[in-house]
Structure formats: structure tokens, C-alpha cells
């Protein structure tokens with residue numbers, strides 16, 4: 001019966017899939033699965049978002065995604081709806097990709113995930129594989145299974161398939177993953193997932209099959225590790241400033257060690273985004289629920305909050321009082337190539353400046369629409385990065401967009417009231433800035 005159900009749930013060779021939640025993860029997954037020949041229905045409860053997506057309009061900025069969205073809409077392999085029951089009724093595989101935000105106590109808030117699981121259970125009519133793509137604490141697959149059993153007598157399998165994409169390179173990461181992790185205890189569901197991912201893993205990327213708990217934990221451990229590397233380098237940079245060393249030299253020296261490697265060793269003004277901060281907290285939380293105190297992650301959290309204050313501290317040191325000063329800000333998104341400002345260090349910096357009585361003139365290539373919703377008229381938004389400099393007492397660089405890397409220094413000098421740069425991303429060579437007449441502050445370098 002199950003084999004027949006699969007057969008019935010195939011279209012033109014591909015599978016019929018439903019993806020619930022069309023945020024950064026769900027939209028990328030839906031579009032990429034459609035691109036590989038499946039028939040995909042994407043569901044979101046946000047009516048305006050679904051309307052825009054149906055018209056081929058992107059609700060987010062993610063390089064390369066719009067073109068794939070339009071192509072697959074045109075080929076009719078991809079549709080969008082707010083009606084979950086109809087979307088999942090005929091799907092062989094249903095992906096849950098809704099948000100798991102930080103709850104009040106630091107734990108991941110699973111309300112959306114469990115709510116969607118119950119809705120799926122009520123709608124399925126035959127064997128369905130339900131896959132958790134959202135980042136969820138260990139034990140959630142089991143909670144989903146129980147929640148669904150209460151709602152349906154139909155057969156289903158629950159699979160954990162954490163997503164490792166990076167915003168800003170999400171399409172590439174999804175199409176050419178380093179690995180695909182599948183947590184499942186049902187060989188039929190595993191075979192289906194392997195078939196689904198086969199087009200993305202041709203170039204030797206392994207599909208790793210494991211139990212659900214290990215799959216769920218792998219995602220948190222990966223994010224916690226990356227957040228810890230950044231944090232470690234931030235602390236090394238803070239020491240560099242005190243002892244007169246240059247963190248760039250130190251970074252290259254340690255990164256050349258093959259056991260360490262070069263990536264994720266750039267110091268800055270703290271990590272942000274929708275994942276690292278909440279996942280670091282959630283991992284501490286579910287570890288502590290088992291009686292284990294994850295001390296290192298507590299420190300990561302603490303250092304990261306401190307790091308977000310570093311640039312303002314340098315400004316206070318330079319100006320004395322910030323009241324009445326105007327600061328230009330280059331970069332608002334939490335990292336380049338995204339418009340996402342969730343937990344962005346720019347927010348902490350701008351709020352601190354406004355609180356101290358300073359004015360802010362900001363520019364970002366993609367995140368201005370989002371920033372306007374956050375700050376309203378409290379911040380002046382410029383049309384270009386140079387526009388933000390006009391009459392400002394100094395410039396703070398917050399996000400390392402490529403277009404900020406080789407600026408016209410003479411033009412910058414002519415626009416700024418005082419040629420001072422607070423560089424939170426170490427974009428420039430200190431000696432060069434000095435030579436061009438700038439007072440230049442960066443992270444971990446003198």
C-alpha cells in the first residue's frame with residue numbers, strides 16, 4: 001500500500017512535495033527542489049508574502065533565488081498557497097521549515113513547528129514522510145510523532161533533515177551541500193530522502209544517515225562551533241589590542257595550521273543573525289535540562305554581547321561625549337549579501353548611539369527597507385554610502401559588503417567633517433588609512 005501511495009504521489013518523474021514556511025530556508029528548499037524536477041507547493045500563513053511569491057516577487061534578498069523562483073513558477077513546478085491541508089494532501093514528502101525563535105527562557109519556541117505538524121496530520125490521506133528542516137532541539141522528532149499520532153490514524157514517518165545553508169550563498173549551499181544529514185529510523189523514508197537529494201549530492205557530498213537525536217544535535221553543534229570560533233577570535237583580538245599585536249598576523253599564522261583552517265577566524269563586532277544567537281542559547285538550555293551546564297556556550301554568549309559594545313567604546317574614547325555627534329554607518333544587515341537584520345550588531349550599535357544623543361546617517365545596499373521598519377525616523381537613511389558621510393563626524397563600518405572595500409578615500413575625506421573611521425570589520429590596512437590622513441580604529445590591530 002505504501003509503495004502504491006508513493007507511485008501515486010509522483011509527477012513527471014519528480015515527487016510531489018510540500019514545504020511549510022517560506023522564509024530563508026523554506027523558500028530556498030522549495031525553489032531548489034522544484035529546480036531539480038519535483039512538483040513543489042510552498043505554504044505560508046503570511047498572505048502578503050504568498051501573494052508576492054505567486055507574482056514572482058521576492059520577499060527577501062538572496063542572490064540567485066529570484067531567477068530560479070521565476071523559472072520554476074513559469075514551468076509550473078512551483079506554486080504558493082496559504083491552504084496547508086490541500087497542499088499536503090497529495091504530497092509524498094512534507095517539509096516543516098517554519099521559524100523556531102528564541103523563547104523567553106532561551107529555549108527554542110516550538111509552537112509553530114508543533115502546530116504545523118498537527119495540521120499536517122489532520123490533512124494527510126495516505127502514507128506521508130514529514131521532514132523537520134527547522135532547527136529543533138533534540139527530542140523534537142519524537143514530540144512531532146506523538147503530536148501527529150493524536151490527530152491521525154494514517155501512516156507517516158518523521159525525519160530530521162537539518163539545514164546548513166548560509167544566507168547570502170543559500171542557493172549554492174543547497175544545490176552543492178557539503179553534506180546532507182538525515183535522521184530517521186525508517187528505511188523506506190531514508191530511501192525516499194536519498195532519492196530526493198541525489199541530484200544535489202552527485203559531486204561526492206555525503207548523505208549521512210543517523211538517528212533523529214544525532215541529526216538534531218548536529219545542527220546545534222555546527223552552529224555552536226562556528227559561533228565559538230568567531231568568539232575565540234574576538235577575544236584574541238581584544239588581547240591583541242592590549243599587547244600591541246596585530247590580529248591579522250595572528251589569524252593567518254594559526255589558520256595555516258591544517259588542524260585549524262582559515263575560515264571563520266575573522267574578528268569583528270560580534271555575530272548576529274537569526275541562527276547563531278538563538279541556537280547558542282537553545283543548546284545551553286536543552287543541555288541544562290539534562291543537568292549538563294554547557295559552560296563554554298555561556299561564555300560565548302557573554303563575549304558576544306561585550307563585543308557588540310566595542311565600537312561604541314572606541315567612539316567614546318575618541319570623542320569623549322557622543323551627544324551631538326553625527327555618525328555615518330556603512331552596513332546594517334547582520335552579514336553581507338542578505339537583507340536580514342535579525343540580531344544584527346548594527347542594531348545594538350545604533351541604539352547605543354541614539355541613547356547617547358548622537359545622530360545616525362546609515363546606508364546598506366539591501367537592508368534599508370528592513371532597517372526603516374526597525375528605526376523609522378530615528379535614523380536618516382542615505383541613498384549611497386558616500387551620501388551617508390555628508391557632514392558626519394565619523395564613519396562606522398558594520399557590515400563587510402564588497403562595495404565598501406575599495407572606497408574613494410579622498411572623496412570620503414571631503415565629505416566627512418572629521419576624517420575618522422571606526423572599522424568593525426577590518427576592511428582597510430591601518431598604515432594606508434593613516435597615510436591618507438585618517439584616524440583609523442579597527443578590531444585587534446593598532
Ligand SMILES: NC(=O)c1ccc[n+]([C@@H]2O[C@H](COP(=O)([O-])OP(=O)(O)OC[C@H]3O[C@@H](n4cnc5c(N)ncnc54)[C@H](O)[C@@H]3O)[C@@H](O)[C@H]2O)c1
Pocket residue numbers: 020021022023024025026043044045046049097098099100112115116133134135136163164165166167274275
Ligand atoms: N536562516 C537561516 O540561515 C537558517 C539556516 C539553517 C536553518 N535555519 C532554521 O530554519 C528555520 C526557519 O528559518 P528561516 O530563517 O527560514 O525563518 P523565517 O522566519 O525567515 O521564515 C519562517 C516562515 O514560516 C512562516 N510560518 C510560521 N508559522 C507558520 C505556519 N503555522 N504555517 C505556515 N507558515 C508559517 C512565517 O510566516 C515565515 O514566512 C528556523 O528553525 C531556523 O533556525 C535557518
